[in-house]
Amino acid sequence: MFGAHLAHRSLPPGPNTPAAIQLWQWLTDGRAFYSAGHQRWGDVFTIRPLGCRPTVCFATPRAAQQILAAPTEVLGHGNEVAAIAVGQHSVILANGTAHKAARKRLRPFFQRKKIEALSPLMIEAIDESIATMPARVPMNFTPVARELTLHVICRALFGMDRVSAHESLFDDLALLAENAQSPASLVSGAILPTQLLSGWVRGQGLHRRRDRGAARIAGMFPVVQSIRHIGEVLLAQLERRRETLDDGGEDLLAQILRRAGSDLDDRLFLDDLITLLLAGHDTTAVTLSWLIQHLTRHPTTMAVLQAEIDAQLDGRAPRADDLARLPYLDAVVTESMRLEPIVPAIARVALQDTEIDGVPIPRGVGINPLVRPLLHHDWPDPSVFNPGRWADRKPRPQDRLAFGGGYRRCVGMGFALLEIKLTLIRLLQRTDIALGTDEPLRPAPSGAIISPAGGAPMVVLSTRSTQPAPIFPGVDTHPAMKCPA
Ligand code: HEM
Numbered sequence: 001m002f003g004a005h006l007a008h009r010s011l012p013p014g015p016n017t018p019a020a021i022q023l024w025q026w027l028t029d030g031r032a033f034y035s036a037g038h039q040r041w042g043d044v045f046t047i048r049p050l051g052c053r054p055t056v057c058f059a060t061p062r063a064a065q066q067i068l069a070a071p072t073e074v075l076g077h078g079n080e081v082a083a084i085a086v087g088q089h090s091v092i093l094a095n096g097t098a099h100k101a102a103r104k105r106l107r108p109f110f111q112r113k114k115i116e117a118l119s120p121l122m123i124e125a126i127d128e129s130i131a132t133m134p135a136r137v138p139m140n141f142t143p144v145a146r147e148l149t150l151h152v153i154c155r156a157l158f159g160m161d162r163v164s165a166h167e168s169l170f171d172d173l174a175l176l177a178e179n180a181q182s183p184a185s186l187v188s189g190a191i192l193p194t195q196l197l198s199g200w201v202r203g204q205g206l207h208r209r210r211d212r213g214a215a216r217i218a219g220m221f222p223v224v225q226s227i228r229h230i231g232e233v234l235l236a237q238l239e240r241r242r243e244t245l246d247d248g249g250e251d252l253l254a255q256i257l258r259r260a261g262s263d264l265d266d267r268l269f270l271d272d273l274i275t276l277l278l279a280g281h282d283t284t285a286v287t288l289s290w291l292i293q294h295l296t297r298h299p300t301t302m303a304v305l306q307a308e309i310d311a312q313l314d315g316r317a318p319r320a321d322d323l324a325r326l327p328y329l330d331a332v333v334t335e336s337m338r339l340e341p342i343v344p345a346i347a348r349v350a351l352q353d354t355e356i357d358g359v360p361i362p363r364g365v366g367i368n369p370l371v372r373p374l375l376h377h378d379w380p381d382p383s384v385f386n387p388g389r390w391a392d393r394k395p396r397p398q399d400r401l402a403f404g405g406g407y408r409r410c411v412g413m414g415f416a417l418l419e420i421k422l423t424l425i426r427l428l429q430r431t432d433i434a435l436g437t438d439e440p441l442r443p444a445p446s447g448a449i450i451s452p453a454g455g456a457p458m459v460v461l462s463t464r465s466t467q468p469a470p471i472f473p474g475v476d477t478h479p480a481m482k483c484p485a
Contacts, residue, residue: 005048008362011056014045023049029445031344034370044359047368055366056359057345059373061398063357067348067369068406072096074354077408078347078366081448085176085227085278087271091411092279095351099408102272106411108259109252115414116320117250118156122419123317125151126426135460138436141292142455145285145423146174152419153280158237158273159251169233169277172226177282227274234273238266252276276412283342284416286449287402288423290340291333292456294385295424296435301387305332306428318425320418329421331390334399339385341371341402342449371401432461 005019015022015037025033026049034057037045043059055078058064067075076095086092091102108114129148133139150170154160241253248254253273257264295302308328323329345368350361361367376382379389393399403410410416427433436457444453 002051004051004053008054008365010360011046011054011365012041012044012359014041014047014057019048019050022047023052026052027447030447031372031443031450032445034344034368035372038370038373043373044357053349053364053366055368056356056361057368057370058356059370059377060357061374061377063359064369064374064398064401064405066356067367068346068404068409070348070354070406072099072407074350074352075348075367076351078349078368086275089268089271090275091272092275093271103407103411105256105260106272106276109255110411110414112414114250114255115418118415119318119320119418119422121155122152122422123426125155126423127430130426130430133431133460135463138457138459140436140455141458142285142289142451145288145292145456146282148423149281149284149288149419153277155251156415157252157276157280158234159241159249159253160237169230172230172233173277173281175226176230177278230274230277231270234270234277235266238269238273279410280412280415282449284419286342286451287337287416288420289452289456290342291336291420291424292433292458293435293441293452294336294339295332296433296456296458297441298385299434301332301385302428302433305329305424309425309428313425313429315429318422323418323421326421326425328387329424330395331387333417333420333424334390334395335385335387337402338375338379338399339383340443340450340452341375342451343371343402343404344450345370346401346404369401369405375399375401429464431463434459434461 005022017025022033026047033047037047037057038059044056044063046054046056048054058067073096077092077099079092082090082092091099091106094102125148129144129151133144147170150173154169238253238257241249241251242257245254245257256269295305305328308326312325313322348367348369350363350365350367352363354361356367397405397409400409400413403413403416436459437454439454439457442453443450
């Protein structure tokens, strides 16, 4: 097991630092590790972290296109590191027909119309969060964004109210999110078999005495207690929702329960629910943190965005169909996610021998399209925050690589983009904000989700209570797009 990294010596060359150091660098500062490899070895190189499968990294659009378009039988997920947190039945750990079935089960609830119908609920949660922000005092927007996105997901997906979500889940999720990124958890996820690990953590479906013993020992760790507690809360919510189904409600859980009837296996479905809860809040909170950092560091861009919002909405709360009339908002969000995608690489594994962009890839080898280099490819001044670069270019699927791609592309992309845009709109409608730090912007070292170091320090300069007059009445050519970065 610990010699797995030594396999397939004929793969393209890559870092020749000792495998243990590669493992440490990969888990503690993935972005810097990939970036150093890309600079030294070019667009194709192989990493060999100790005990993990060798993984070929690609940074050319042609290779990325081929990888993301590959059929499920050829390339599977490379998400084992998430096994501890999400459980072995999660959509993100399924391949082939099981993955197709899981996506089919979830897809109807992430349709555009269904997501858009969640706007009022999202706005209510956003407004509540903004109301908690102190004026004229330095503050960090990241914890606010974490609470906000957790409340939105609990309400939208599970029909939970703010208080019960907060009381029963918040601390456990915070601990889990922190632990999911810890080197110990990532090492175990990368090295140990998913099924075994997830069984020990959940403490269920274990037949051998020594596995039951391992589950008891695992239960001594606070993070495992948190995972088990989250499972209990969600199973109880599932039961409660089943009993109150006739009272209405269009949350995801109610819709799934209505469709599935008694066919749903709660214990298997639980892993999907935990996945949605985890994948659906911290990702969005961290993306919002980068956005706040970029906007407060570019006051002109922020003023132009605020002007677009005021002109189009005149101070009223947005509806989902307003977003099409806010192209600068889309440009700002797309640009922030291009500049600082929160995952460094998309993870795939060859399920059979294959070839990517002329490189033979044997079965079992990992494949990582590198998100940041791919999103920076082909742009002049790729490291500059400049929403104006989207003035003449509608984002294509490959420009949204921060959400992955192909048949595994993030199922919650529409949900996340709506939530992010509504949050920015309400924030800029209701407050004037400024940067709250003198520190330069840099990523925090992390193996999984890359957040800005120090979060998003900001100051609410003043609250805006008046309904501002339109600044660009009847704008349809959007002069905003011509403004400087
Ligand atoms: C800005 C916020 C988000 C970002 C940047 C993001 C990013 C990603 C990425 C990179 C992947 C891997 C895709 C691949 O392997 O090709 C993914 C998968 C996934 N995301 Fe998101 N995500 C976000 C928000 C959400 C939300 C809000 C939800 C649910 C409500 C969600 C649910 C999922 C699920 C279930 C998967 C697994 C899909 C599969 O394996 O088929 N994500 N996401």
